[in-house]
Amino acid sequence: MNNEKEQIKFSRFNDFLRKFKKQKTAIAALVVIIILVLIAIFSYKIAPYGINEFDYSSVLQGPSAAHWFGTDDFGRDLFSRILCGTRISLAVGICAVTIGALSGTVLGLIAGYYNGPAESVIMRLCDVLFAFPGIVLAIAVIAVLGAGIQNVVIAVAVFSMPTFCRLVRSSVLATKESVYVQAERSLGAKDSRILFRHILPAAFPNIIVQYTMSIGSSIMTAASLSFLGMGAQAPTPEWGLILSAGRDYMLNAIHLTFFPGLAIFITVLSFNLLGDGLRDALDPKLSE
Amino acid sequence: MKARRILAVMLAAMMLILSACGGSSAPASSEGSNAPAAPASSGSAPAAPAAAVTAQEYDAVAAVSLDFTTMDPVDTSDTLSGGIQRLIMDGMFGFDDNLGQIPLLATGYTANEDATQYVITLRQGVSFSDGTPWDANAAKANLDKLADKTRGLKRTSLLSSIIESVEVTGDYEVTVNLATPFSAFIANLCHPACVMMSPKVLEAGDDVCASAPVGTGQYLFVEWEHGDHLKLELNPNWWGYEAGIVDKDAGFKTINFKVVTENATRVSMLQAGDADFIWPVPTESYDNVAADPNLTAHSEAGIVVRWLYMNTQKAPLNDVRVRKALALAVNKEAFLQVIYNGHGSVATSILGSAVTGYKGNDPVPFDVEQAKALLAEAGYPNGFTITQYYSNNTTNEKSAQFMQQQFQQIGVTLNLVGEESAMTNERIQNSTKPGAEADVDVYLTGWSPSTGDADWALRPLLCSEMAPPVNYNIAYFNNKEYDDLVHGALSVSDQAKKNEMYARAQDIVWEEMPIIPLMEQDNTWAEKSNLVDIKIYPDGAINCRNAKIAQ
Numbered sequence: 001m002n003n004e005k006e007q008i009k010f011s012r013f014n015d016f017l018r019k020f021k022k023q024k025t026a027i028a029a030l031v032v033i034i035i036l037v038l039i040a041i042f043s044y045k046i047a048p049y050g051i052n053e054f055d056y057s058s059v060l061q062g063p064s065a066a067h068w069f070g071t072d073d074f075g076r077d078l079f080s081r082i083l084c085g086t087r088i089s090l091a092v093g094i095c096a097v098t099i100g101a102l103s104g105t106v107l108g109l110i111a112g113y114y115n116g117p118a119e120s121v122i123m124r125l126c127d128v129l130f131a132f133p134g135i136v137l138a139i140a141v142i143a144v145l146g147a148g149i150q151n152v153v154i155a156v157a158v159f160s161m162p163t164f165c166r167l168v169r170s171s172v173l174a175t176k177e178s179v180y181v182q183a184e185r186s187l188g189a190k191d192s193r194i195l196f197r198h199i200l201p202a203a204f205p206n207i208i209v210q211y212t213m214s215i216g217s218s219i220m221t222a223a224s225l226s227f228l229g230m231g232a233q234a235p236t237p238e239w240g241l242i243l244s245a246g247r248d249y250m251l252n253a254i255h256l257t258f259f260p261g262l263a264i265f266i267t268v269l270s271f272n273l274l275g276d277g278l279r280d281a282l283d284p285k286l287s288e
Numbered sequence: 289m290k291a292r293r294i295l296a297v298m299l300a301a302m303m304l305i306l307s308a309c310g311g312s313s314a315p316a317s318s319e320g321s322n323a324p325a326a327p328a329s330s331g332s333a334p335a336a337p338a339a340a341v342t343a344q345e346y347d348a349v350a351a352v353s354l355d356f357t358t359m360d361p362v363d364t365s366d367t368l369s370g371g372i373q374r375l376i377m378d379g380m381f382g383f384d385d386n387l388g389q390i391p392l393l394a395t396g397y398t399a400n401e402d403a404t405q406y407v408i409t410l411r412q413g414v415s416f417s418d419g420t421p422w423d424a425n426a427a428k429a430n431l432d433k434l435a436d437k438t439r440g441l442k443r444t445s446l447l448s449s450i451i452e453s454v455e456v457t458g459d460y461e462v463t464v465n466l467a468t469p470f471s472a473f474i475a476n477l478c479h480p481a482c483v484m485m486s487p488k489v490l491e492a493g494d495d496v497c498a499s500a501p502v503g504t505g506q507y508l509f510v511e512w513e514h515g516d517h518l519k520l521e522l523n524p525n526w527w528g529y530e531a532g533i534v535d536k537d538a539g540f541k542t543i544n545f546k547v548v549t550e551n552a553t554r555v556s557m558l559q560a561g562d563a564d565f566i567w568p569v570p571t572e573s574y575d576n577v578a579a580d581p582n583l584t585a586h587s588e589a590g591i592v593v594r595w596l597y598m599n600t601q602k603a604p605l606n607d608v609r610v611r612k613a614l615a616l617a618v619n620k621e622a623f624l625q626v627i628y629n630g631h632g633s634v635a636t637s638i639l640g641s642a643v644t645g646y647k648g649n650d651p652v653p654f655d656v657e658q659a660k661a662l663l664a665e666a667g668y669p670n671g672f673t674i675t676q677y678y679s680n681n682t683t684n685e686k687s688a689q690f691m692q693q694q695f696q697q698i699g700v701t702l703n704l705v706g707e708e709s710a711m712t713n714e715r716i717q718n719s720t721k722p723g724a725e726a727d728v729d730v731y732l733t734g735w736s737p738s739t740g741d742a743d744w745a746l747r748p749l750l751c752s753e754m755a756p757p758v759n760y761n762i763a764y765f766n767n768k769e770y771d772d773l774v775h776g777a778l779s780v781s782d783q784a785k786k787n788e789m790y791a792r793a794q795d796i797v798w799e800e801m802p803i804i805p806l807m808e809q810d811n812t813w814a815e816k817s818n819l820v821d822i823k824i825y826p827d828g829a830i831n832c833r834n835a836k837i838a839q
Contacts, residue, residue, distance in 0.1 A: 052693065056622040073626065074690070074693065229680060233704060233705075234688070234689050234704060234706075235689050247550075248573070249572060
């Protein structure tokens, strides 16, 4: 019996891999993301200069052999700052979405499985959160909590939560009436067993796709908040903040806005392309 | 489906990148579409020197870097608001373009020999824009307000300890009796805080004064939307036109002062023709503006000095060795270059070099080793952590980061907290806590004595009774010798003796280091090339009385 189960799981995974391998762009995106993660981990070791190493004699220099991305208004090496900023952006994106996904999933399971007041309360709460555009909601949260990178994580988590909640709930609603769940129930299984062993796994593909996509948008929201002065505080090498500080020099030092913008662009694009590829590979309804 | 999503992501990412172009505020759009149209040829901008339009038919737009704080002159501590008030209200005396004294609502004065009684004769036939006539009673009402310490207004410290009584001695004559001999009395009356407001508004209370000023001035107050704009309208019946204060065709139909805190946005507004004049010009964009054939840029020495206050009552900055160490750790030359692009000079006093009573000292050297030694001697070999609050604008944020980098060299960690300017004012300038408990450790600021006289810098900035919330002694500096010198100088009429006392006071500042003197700042401003006579007073206030459009 157990062996058979393993085999089913294994074949499902194989199936996924087979489909995913065909997604060339998604694989490229995955490679970029792996590189970004490696950069994030080793950034402080590989950065040629310290992030706060100023040199007033070489401010606002364009890209050169010594400074690949040029220098900023304090003569700091932009390449090093952007490398080290990778860690912040990825950490913020991943932390925020993880918190949002976990809480959203739990609430979605509860709302979908137990009808009645719990469902109404949770889903109406989500409706309220959905009513605000993401960035506005995040700004409102920051206004209450105050500026700072931790609060950005909370703000982004709050606005990504309802999506997961709705997604999981709809998946629960679809699965809970299926024959195998009813069979399990008639055998006398506990709710928690049914929820976590049978219903949740069915929702996993959706969650994974949404999770990947959300990381991209979260990174952008976090950068936007920092750009507006509500996220990371100077002199943190956060991409949005570097972009914001560089905008005064748009006319005479375009590299100060170009490179952080490019970094955000590549990262967000990679996560979204990966999410696309995952969806295509995981969705059994899509024909090959 | 997939392609659409990719497109959406790319668009979204591009939007973030593009949002950098215009800063966060609305005029971003003006950059892309209108910029190439340049003000000179643009049909949409009435700014175009279509020869027929005169200044008095023209709605001008100015962009300023900060919000206004109040419209009550007696409660104003910033040059920006004071400059606007000078357009709405006239003083009894005022300045010409170079801070030279000229009579405005007064026609002259006589003083007794020991400078304790001033008889001021007033201009006749002038009335406030609400119809109230300008006469001795109106003058008395205004002077009484300036002398009233109990109202808790910031600028009462200018004259309240000096004026003893004001008598109406004729329809157009007031006699002011002073508590002590005070030779700089008329100079102080030139200060923008001493502009005259309609007695009706004064009676209506301080809140009305702060929000709906009425004066005798060249412009009428129209509206002020906090954080957004302040609008003035020309008063074509201004007495100054008849009296020859300005040319008959000078002045704009309306001036809309827009608050644009983003440096880059302010510049792009000017370049796109959305603003007619801006001040200050961000020094990082100065060269670009100066190179624009449609614009004229100015950079002139002023009397604005910038420094970093250190709270002398709060540990560890209550130790003079620590303060000196911090002062030594800052590279002032680099500050001037990095933050102000060289538009200024390294400070040699807390006073600008053009101020009466100025005495220059050698700039505090930049010496990290000596700073470290002093810090170790004071018992902080490993440094310490302090906090700098600042109001959010590009220059402040950059300056704060600069300070952080400098202090890091001697192991001192500077936490930076940027806030809305109203919050910072509340926390720093209006703090009611004693110095030792105040939030402020260090605070970056600047000052220009709008009287042109040393007293109005040395006294409000560092005399012990001027600590917040009374006035601007954010260092909570308390030095008896300094207090005595600065107070004592008020009653000395011999300028040479006065200067000697002020010189000693400035030496004490160098010895006790309640501040880190940084720089004397140049005033920068820029206008469309077809505008003439837009100027900035040496104290940094706008001077557009005589503004015209070249025909």
